[in-house]
Amino acid sequence: MAWEWIKTFVYLSMCVTSAVGNKQASQKKCADFNNTTWQQYRQGTKLRVQYFLFTRNNADCASLFTQDCLNQTQKHTAYFNSSLPTKVIVHGYRPLGSKPSGMSDLAKALLREEDLNVLVVDWEFVASFAYNLVVENYKEVAVQISELINKLMKHGSTLESFHFIGMSLGAHVSGFVGTQFEGKLGRITGLDPAGPMFKKAAPFDRLDSSDALFVEAIHTDSDQFGISIPVGHVDFFLNGGMDQPGCTHLDLGSMYDYVTCDHMRALSVYTSALNRSCSLTGFPCSSFEKFLAGKCITCEGPFTGTCPQIGLLKSGITVTPLLNHEKVYLLTTATAPYCAHHILVELRVSPLDKSADIQLTLITVGHPETELKLKLNKDEMVYKMVTAHPAQLCKIDSVQVKNTGARFFRQGDIQFAYICISEIPQTRGLAPLCVKNINIGRGGPWSRDFVQLWGVSRDHRSTSSLESKSFWSIILC
Template sequence: MALLRSAVLSLLAILVYASSTAGNHTVSTAECADLSNTTWSEYRHGGKLEVQYLLLTRSNMDCATVFSKESLSDPQRRSPFNSSLPSKVIIHGFRALGTKPSWVKTLAQGLLWAEDVNVLVVDWVYGASFAYNRVVQNYKEVAVQISVLINELITHGSKLESFHFIGVSLGAHVSGFVGTLFGGKIGRITGLDPAGPMFKGADVYDRLDPSDALFVEAIHTDSDYFGISIPVGHVDFFLNGGMDQAGCARSQFASMYGYFICDHMRAVHVYISALNDSCPLTGFPCYSYDQFLNGRCVDCQETFEGTCPRIGLLERSGITVSPLPYQEKVFLLTSASAPFCVHHILVELEVSPLEKSAEVQVTLSSGGHPEMERKLKMHTKENVYKTVMASPVPLCKIHSIQLKNTGSRFYRQGDIRFQSVCISELPRKRETDAVCVNTVYLGRSFPWSHDFVLLCGSY
């Protein structure tokens, strides 16, 4: 399977690159530095391992400078690096086309808007290009080179715990090996959909794991293809179960490049969006995605003592419990576009005993937004059914709920009697947070609906 993925990526690269013009060694203006582009000739003959570093700070947010250990001791270069500030280190991953990653500047500027920090971008595009299996052979050497620079920064006053590595795909495992070289003493590692091929079955020494930093988190968005499916951090966010992200095209008419990497790159775009802190992207600890969708995990009390982890720059993702959890999976739903966050609405149906199996469609409506729908299959041995739905608005702005007996023909189920129909917003702190309607009769051919008049903050 790993070889198949590598072959697909190589074919994709050839098809796209054959129709593109050759790039330059370094794209730059007279003053500003930029990441590398691999030329077609270099790409055909395999990438060479060459690492450079770009520095951005609040004083040069729009104009990166090339950075090296010599920059610290050469007064003529006047590097804007400030050793008294925390440092964010961005590491890209495999470059199927040999081109520079387009998202780096947006991520760097998002970090700088959020915090006054040094942002170091690790440019290893040359070594990250060509065949995937050959690129994987380079990642530890890249980590060694980065560790040399980090050591130099420490001698100039930086603190090891002040470094936050943000690694994308294969870059997450580069970050992990840097952490291994420093005995897990660097401050934080964020893995954005850590690479899966050739790493899922690898020893923890060879991939990202919780021992690589004081705090390790990962965001999973493509765990069924290019991303890794196992937890690799103290806390692992699985968005929409970790695969098949909302808004990522599945049709044959989608661009080949977009079809293959949309899910994989969603972790990057969600993280960039979270830096704006416009709305919370909150995860809920649960054993599996199915259990989460079935309403079995409604709060964070048992695992995190009530404080749910959030994607973004909160210290330890907002986790206050000690000791830290280990490879804790948390789940959340997202929308198809920025800022990606949704409100998690729990629907609970308590049903009187059924004579036959049934299927009920639940629809939530809010003015000006698409309706939210979910079908629930009901059996004779259960009487409580739950489901979690993604809503663009909070509970207080949901106008109505509708139930429809969609299984009446297939299951030949007659009228259904509900003892209660309840909705609430997660995380739920109290049972009384739910809004309920009691004694509901759902006819075989006629849907049931109920309008809500709720005031935000009054329930």
């Protein structure tokens, strides 16, 4: 299995060319990542790690982090301020000839949120070799970073002030740095920690909750390049941790973008979450299937009612002592800011003579429609499911249901006692939107419009053969 991963990464290395663009070329004075060449790869390159410093004074142009950044001897140098928190960004494995993407965007997003030091670790000279060789050497990279942390502590920094953000293999590098300091680093965020050669590794050899005072991980590709097991105090599994929305299209640019889309989504989502345009809230649950089945719609229990969120805060977690390897699930959209509103759909069906297939559609004007396909069984009457919708409950204009059973199956009418939709978590006490007594013929569509008037939602119109009663429900957007 390991050899198959090695061959995959070698293939990607051959597919990818240099990521240096005109914009980077025009900023020659800004520090930039090393770019390992094929000749260096064949000859073997001595391990070399360098660091870039971003502050609010140079958020758009990284400076090479040198001793001058500590002793403030040169006016043109961005200074490291030991009295401020420090974010350390560590990239992961890179195909030969490419440079890490998204690092400067993440640094800028962090600086918009808070006045701090942002150090970006450049270990390209070792990260671009064959994957198995990179894994063999990642601990040496972590040791070099640890030496820098010790030097910064002599200038006034504290271990608690360091927050490591590691992408893929960089998450395990960050974890081993934490191991060097006996888990006393302030925080580690693993962005889809690498899975190949780590899924069966001992906690000492990979990112683990013991590596910092607070460890979190965001999983987006656990069936391919990411790790599938929980590794932090809290682990966010986006869309079940695999197959991210929008990553199934072939028009993503290069073959590399297509293959790594799920894996890199963790970085994109985390960067987007820092802008606070919307919340990315996770729900604790034992499995993704149970979450989708509507069995985990609150944050009672392990989080005492506070749903954990992706972002700079400690995921909104206030429980003490911290939980360990707690899995939380959430759904996202295909594009930034990736936030989706979690809608719980509940329906009750009268007894059926035969199983049936239906399609339920949530419609908000100006947004993509949300379609749900559901098989109704003879021995089951009540159904629940969680879906992602781009708009709030109070902005859903209509719900449509269609009996999609095959014609030759001779499926008859379907009688619904009710269909209800509500937004979770139900923290604002909003009543669900419900319609009752619905009859749908075979192949015949049914729809219900919701008219929003002065903060009140009203069941307005039906196209079903059996008219249902009007209702009122207080909805505050």
